[in-house]
Amino acid sequence: MNAALSIGLDAVSYGMVLFTISIGLSIMMGLMRVVNLAHGAFAMIGGYFASYALKQLGLGYPVAILVAVLGTIAISLPLELLLYRRIYRGASELTQLLLTIGVTFVIIGLANYIFGPTSKPIPLPASLSGPFDLGFRMMPTHRLFVVACGLTTALALWLLIDRTNFGVRLRAAVDNGDMAEALGIRTQVIYSLTFAIAVGLGALGGVVGAKLLPIEPFYALRYMVTFLVVVSVGGAGSILGALSASLLLGLADSAGKYLAPEFGEFFFYLAVILIVFLFPNGLLGRAQ
Amino acid sequence: MTTVPTSVTVSPGLPALVRQVALPIVVIGLLGGAGYLLFPDDLAFLTRLISITLLVLSLDLVVGYCGIATLGHAALYGVSAYVAGNVCLAGHADPLLLLAVGAFAGAVVGLLSGVIVSRFRGLPQLVLSIAIGQLVGALSNKLSSLTGGSDGLAGISPGRIFGVFGFDLFGRTGYVFSLAVLAVVFVVLARLAASPFGLICRGIRDDNLRARMIGAAVYPRLIAMYGISGAVAGIGGALTAINTGVVGLDSVSFERSAEALVMLVLGGAGSLWGALFGAIIFQLFEHLVSAANPFHWMTLVGLLLIAIVLFAPSGLGPAVTSAWRRARGGGA
Numbered sequence: 346m347n348a349a350l351s352i353g354l355d356a357v358s359y360g361m362v363l364f365t366i367s368i369g370l371s372i373m374m375g376l377m378r379v380v381n382l383a384h385g386a387f388a389m390i391g392g393y394f395a396s397y398a399l400k401q402l403g404l405g406y407p408v409a410i411l412v413a414v415l416g417t418i419a420i421s422l423p424l425e426l427l428l429y430r431r432i433y434r435g436a437s438e439l440t441q442l443l444l445t446i447g448v449t450f451v452i453i454g455l456a457n458y459i460f461g462p463t464s465k466p467i468p469l470p471a472s473l474s475g476p477f478d479l480g481f482r483m484m485p486t487h488r489l490f491v492v493a494c495g496l497t498t499a500l501a502l503w504l505l506i507d508r509t510n511f512g513v514r515l516r517a518a519v520d521n522g523d524m525a526e527a528l529g530i531r532t533q534v535i536y537s538l539t540f541a542i543a544v545g546l547g548a549l550g551g552v553v554g555a556k557l558l559p560i561e562p563f564y565a566l567r568y569m570v571t572f573l574v575v576v577s578v579g580g581a582g583s584i585l586g587a588l589s590a591s592l593l594l595g596l597a598d599s600a601g602k603y604l605a606p607e608f609g610e611f612f613f614y615l616a617v618i619l620i621v622f623l624f625p626n627g628l629l630g631r632a633q
Numbered sequence: 634m635t636t637v638p639t640s641v642t643v644s645p646g647l648p649a650l651v652r653q654v655a656l657p658i659v660v661i662g663l664l665g666g667a668g669y670l671l672f673p674d675d676l677a678f679l680t681r682l683i684s685i686t687l688l689v690l691s692l693d694l695v696v697g698y699c700g701i702a703t704l705g706h707a708a709l710y711g712v713s714a715y716v717a718g719n720v721c722l723a724g725h726a727d728p729l730l731l732l733a734v735g736a737f738a739g740a741v742v743g744l745l746s747g748v749i750v751s752r753f754r755g756l757p758q759l760v761l762s763i764a765i766g767q768l769v770g771a772l773s774n775k776l777s778s779l780t781g782g783s784d785g786l787a788g789i790s791p792g793r794i795f796g797v798f799g800f801d802l803f804g805r806t807g808y809v810f811s812l813a814v815l816a817v818v819f820v821v822l823a824r825l826a827a828s829p830f831g832l833i834c835r836g837i838r839d840d841n842l843r844a845r846m847i848g849a850a851v852y853p854r855l856i857a858m859y860g861i862s863g864a865v866a867g868i869g870g871a872l873t874a875i876n877t878g879v880v881g882l883d884s885v886s887f888e889r890s891a892e893a894l895v896m897l898v899l900g901g902a903g904s905l906w907g908a909l910f911g912a913i914i915f916q917l918f919e920h921l922v923s924a925a926n927p928f929h930w931m932t933l934v935g936l937l938l939i940a941i942v943l944f945a946p947s948g949l950g951p952a953v954t955s956a957w958r959r960a961r962g963g964g965a
Contacts, residue, residue, distance in 0.1 A: 380756065428939065438702045438759060440942055443898055446891060447938030454932030570704075570763050570887065577760040611771040617764040622749060625757035 350482065352599050358488040360595025361495030362557050366550030366568075367575040368498060368587045369543030375582015376519050376539050377433040382445040384547050385568045386452040391417045391548025392560030393456065396465040406470040410552050417548035418541045424448060425540045433536060434522065449565050457562040464561035467552060487556055494553050495588075498546060502584055515539065519582065578620050580630020589628055593620075653823040658816050664913070665812040676804035678920055680876045683811040686912040687869030688889075689896045690822060690905060691739075694862040696894070697902035698831065699855055700838030701751055702759050704890050705766025706866065708746065711885030712769060713739040713867030718786045718874040719779060726792035728875050732814065735871025736864040742769075743863015744856060751855035754841070763887070770885045785881035789874050800875075807876040814872060818865060822905055825861070834858050835903075895938060901948025910950060 370384040391413040398409040428448065432441045469487055477486040506512040517525040518532045526532050551560065558568060579590030594613060601612035620628065647656070668679045688710045695701045716738035717731045725731075750762045773780045780786055793799045798806050825831050837844040837851050845851055874880050883889060892915075900911020923930035945952035 374756070380759065428943075431943070438755060439696070439898070439902070440946065442702065442704070442759070443895070443938050444942040446895070447935045447942065450931045450935030450938065452935075454929060454935060458929075458932075566888070570767065574760055574764065577756055581756065608775050609771040610767060611775065614764045614768040614771065618749065618761060618768065621757050621760050621764070622752070625753045 348603060352596070352603050354482075354484065354488070355599040355603075356596040357592065358491050358595075359557060359599060360592040361492045362550060362554035363571070363575050363595055364495045364550075364588055364591035365491075365498050366547055366554060367572045367579075367591060368502065368584065369546035369550075370572050371576040371579060371581055371583065371587045372502070372539060373543040374576055376515065377429075377536055378581075379429065379432055379434075379436075380438055380441045380445065380573065381429075382442060382569050382573065383448040383452065383565070384543070384572050386449045386565035387417055387421055387544045388547040388551030388554075388568075388572075389456065389560060389562075389564040390420060390452065391551035392467060392555050392564070393460060393465060394548070395552040395555070396467050396560060399468060400466070406473070409467075410549065413552045414545045414548045418545050421544040422537075422541065425537060429540060430533075430536075449569060453562050453565050456565075460562070462562060464559040467555040467560065469556070491553055491557075494549070495591075498549070499584055499588055506584070511535075511538070574614075574617050576627075578617060578624075578627055580624075580627025582631070583627065583629040586627055586629030593628075649827065653827060654820050657819045657823055661812060661816040661819060661909075665808075669808070676808045677877070680804055680807050680811045681873065682913065682916045682920075683808075683815050684869040684873040684876065685893070685896075685916060686815060686909060687818060687872065688866050688893050689900075689908045689912040690818065691862045691865035691869065692893050692897050693902060693905060693908035694822070694858055694865065696897060697904065697908070698826065698834045698838060699751070699858050701762075701855065701859075703750060703762035704759065704887070704894065705746070705750075705762040705764070705769075706862075706893055707885050707887070707889035708766045708769035709739050709742045709863045709866035710870040710889070711773065711880070712742045713863075713870035714874045714880040714884050715773065715780050715786060715870075717871035718789045718880045721789045721791055721874065722786075726790065728791045728794050728810065731791060731875055732868055732871045735867040735874070737867065739863040739865070739867020739870060740860045741863070743866070744860040746863070747856035747859025751852065751859060766885070766887055766890050770882070770887070773882055773885050780880070780882075783882055785879050786874075787879050789878045789880070791875045804876065811872055811876060814868060818868060819905060819909070822865070826905060830854070830857075838903075895934065898948055899937070899941060901950035901952075904948075904950055907948050907950040911948065914949070 366384070366388050370381060373379060373381055373384075394413040394416040395409040398404045398412040399406070404412065428444060432444055473487050473490050475486055476483045477489055478484075506515060514525070514530045515535055517528070517530055518535050522532050551558075551564075558564065575587060575590050575594060578594060579586035579588070594616065597616040598610070598613045601608060601610070605612070624630075668682075669676070672679055688706065691709065692703070692706045695703055695706070713735040717735040720734050721731055725734075746762070746765050749765065750758055752758075753761065774782055777784075791800060794806065794810055798810075800806050833844065833849050834854060837849065837854060841851060870880075870884065873884065896911045896915040897908050898911070899915055900909065901907030919930065922933060941948070
C-alpha cells in the first residue's frame with residue numbers, strides 16, 4: 346500500500362514535468378507538423394538561463410523563470426526564422442529529423458563549451474525546498490509546485506486555444522492551412538507565435554523540472570526521445586492527450602524503477618510500443 | 634576519392650554485370666589499398682570503419698530503398714554482435730560461422746522490427762523504431778550474463794579463416810577479411826537493388842498507394858526488406874565482434890543509430906554508393922577531428938547536418954554528380 350502510494354506520487358510529479366515540457370512540442374507538432382527533436386535542447390537552454398540568473402545575477406526564483414522563458418524564446422526565434430520555417434508541414438520526416446538533430450548537436454556543443462560538462466544547480470527558494478504535510482503523508486513541496494505548474498499550464502493553454510481569438514485562428518490553421526490563409530489569417534505569424542509559445546513552455550518545464558531532470562549538456566540528447574514519445578503517445582496537438590500520456594508514462598517509468606530497477610527504461614518503452622502500435626495516432630490524437 | 638565522379642558518370646553506359654559486380658569489387662579494392670597506405674599503423678580503425686559501413690548500407694536498404702524513417706537501427710547491429718560474441722565464447726570460433734550466425738540473428742531482429750515498424754508511416758513509425766532501439770538497449774544492460782552489461786562482452790577470440798589464416802596482432806588478416814566481406818555484401822546488394830524485388834520496394838517508397846493499386850503486397854515486401862537489412866547489419870555486427878574481440882553497450886545505443894543515419898544522408902540515401910562514401914567520408918573526418926575535441930566535433934556535425942539539409946538535401950553524391958555534369962556541360 347505504502348509502495349503503491351509512493352509510486353503514485355512519483356508518477357504524478359514526474360508525469361507533470363514531462364507534460365510541462367512536452368506540451369509545447371505537442372502543439373507545435375499538431376500545428377506545424379514538424380518533428381522537433383531539438384525541443385529538449387530548448388528546455389535545457391531555459392535551465393541554463395535560470396541557473397545563470399540565480400547563481401550569477403542573484404535574482405529571485407520567479408524572476409529567474411521569467412528570464413529563462415524570455416531568453417530561450419529570444420535565442421530560438423532566429424532559428425525559427427532561418428531554419429524551422431523551411432521544414433513546416435510539407436517537408437519529409439527525414440529532413441525534419443536531420444535538421445533538428447543538427448540544431449541539437451550544435452546546442453550541446455556550445456553549451457559544453459560555454460558552461461562546461463558538469464550539471465548546473467538551480468537552487469530552490471526556501472518556500473519550495475522543505476517538506477509539505479499532506480495530512481496523511483509528507484511530500485517535498487517542490488513536487489507539489491511541479492504539479493501545480495503542470496495543471497496551470499494545461500488550463501492556460503486550454504483557455505488560450507479554446508476561448509481566444511488567437512485560438513480560433515490557430516485551430517483554423519491546423520484544420521486547413523491553405524483555406525485559413527485564403528480567409529486572411531496570416532498563418533506565418535500564427536506559426537511564429539506558436540513556435541515561441543512552444544519553446545517558452547519547454548524552457549519553463551526545463552527550469553521547474555530541473556530537480557528530476559538535471560541540467561547538463563547531454564540533457565538535450567538524453568531526453569530528446571522521451572518528449573517525442575510523450576507527444577506520439579498522447580496524440581500531436583491534444584492537451585488532454587499529452588496530459589494523459591505524461592501521467593501514464595510517468596506511471597510506467599516510476600513503477601518500473603520501483604519494482605524492477607535493474608530493467609532501466611525497459612517497461613517505459615514496452616508501454617510505448619504497445620500504445621503506439623494499438624493507437625498509431627496517439628491516445629487522443631486525430632487521424633492525419 | 635577520385636573514383637566517385639567517374640564511377641557515377643560512367644555507370645549508366647556500362648553493362649549491368651560490370652556495374653553491379655566488377656565495379657564494386659575494383660572500387661572497394663582500390664579504397665582498401667588506399668586505406669592501407671594512408672593508415673598502415675591503424676588498421677583497427679579501418680576494420681571498425683568497414684563494420685560501421687555495413688550498418689550504413691543496411692540502413693540504406695530500409696531508409697533509402699523503402700522510405701522508412703528509423704532511428705533504432707543499431708538494435709539489429711548490436712544484437713548480432715552480442716550473439717556472435719556469445720557463440721564464439723561458447724567454443725564455435727570459425728569466423729565464417731560467426732558471420733552466418735550474426736546475419737541470422739540480425740535477420741530475426743530485422744523481421745521482428747519490420748513487423749512493428751513498417752506497419753505505419755510518419756510519426757508512429759519513427760517513434761516505434763526509436764522505442765525498439767531503446768528497448769534493446771535497456772535489455773542489453775539488464776542481461777549482463779549474456780552481454781557483460783556496461784563492462785562489455787570481452788574475450789572473444791575467433792579461430793582461423795578456412796582453418797588457415799589466423800587473426801594477427803596488427804589486424805592485417807582482419808582488415809583483408811573485412812574488405813572481402815564488404816565487397817561480397819556490396820555486390821549482392823547491388824544485384825538485389827536492381828532486381829524486381831528491389832524495384833518494387835522503390836516503387837512503394839515513391840508512391841505507396843499506387844504500388845498497392847498495381848497489386849504489390851506492400852507490408853510483406855517491407856518486412857522482407859527489413860529482414861535482409863537486418864542480415865546485412867548482423868554481418869557488420871559479427872564483424873566488429875570478430876575484429877575487436879569486445880562488444881559494448883555503445884553498439885546498441887541511440888547515438889549509434891543516429892550517427893549511421895547522418896552518414897547515410899551525408900552520402901545520399903537511396904544509393905549504395907552514397908551509403909558507402911557517406912560512411913567513409915564521415916568516419917575519416919571523425920577520426921581526424923574528434924581526436925582533438927569531441928564537443929567541437931558535435932558542433933561540427935550539427936552544422937554539417939544543417940548545411941546538408943539546406944544545400945544538398947539529397948546528399949553529397951547527387952550534389953557532386955550534378956555539379957560535375959554542369960561543369961562538363963558548361964565546358965563542352
